[in-house]
Amino acid sequence: MAIMDVHNDSAGLLVLWLEPWGEDRWLKPGETFHVRSDYDGADAPFTVDRFEDDDDRAAGIANIAVCVNEGSAEVTDSTGTRLESGHQRPEEITRKWSALRQQMSGDTASNPMPEGGPKRSFYVDRGHSVTD
Numbered sequence: 001m002a003i004m005d006v007h008n009d010s011a012g013l014l015v016l017w018l019e020p021w022g023e024d025r026w027l028k029p030g031e032t033f034h035v036r037s038d039y040d041g042a043d044a045p046f047t048v049d050r051f052e053d054d055d056d057r058a059a060g061i062a063n064i065a066v067c068v069n070e071g072s073a074e075v076t077d078s079t080g081t082r083l084e085s086g087h088q089r090p091e092e093i094t095r096k097w098s099a100l101r102q103q104m105s106g107d108t109a110s111n112p113m114p115e116g117g118p119k120r121s122f123y124v125d126r127g128h129s130v131t132d
Helices: 054-058 091-105 120-124
Strands: 002-007 013-019 023-027 032-037 046-051 061-068 073-076
Touching (some): 002 061, 013 032, 023 032, 032 061
């Protein structure tokens, strides 16, 4: 088993994206989440990518993507409680994403909706930020 700790040492929110599933968990300042993979091989279990854009930065939001290279994974808090996608996502962001999803689903020819709903890459590939 591989474990990676992700700590938010900023004054704003940190979005932890779990890839390749495009799941999001939101860390408040000072919080630490643990990404656990069942992979026990010789290759690196995770790849990390930190990114942000001007809109997210202005809103006090930073992003980190943890790509699970092999196997499955879960995210837990410091007490070991499993955290589902959307954990602590601000309601305003949920509303914006829902509206954007509805807007994009109306034009399925140029914006095909991925099976299971849009993931982080669906928005990023179309030039949207977390705060759009």
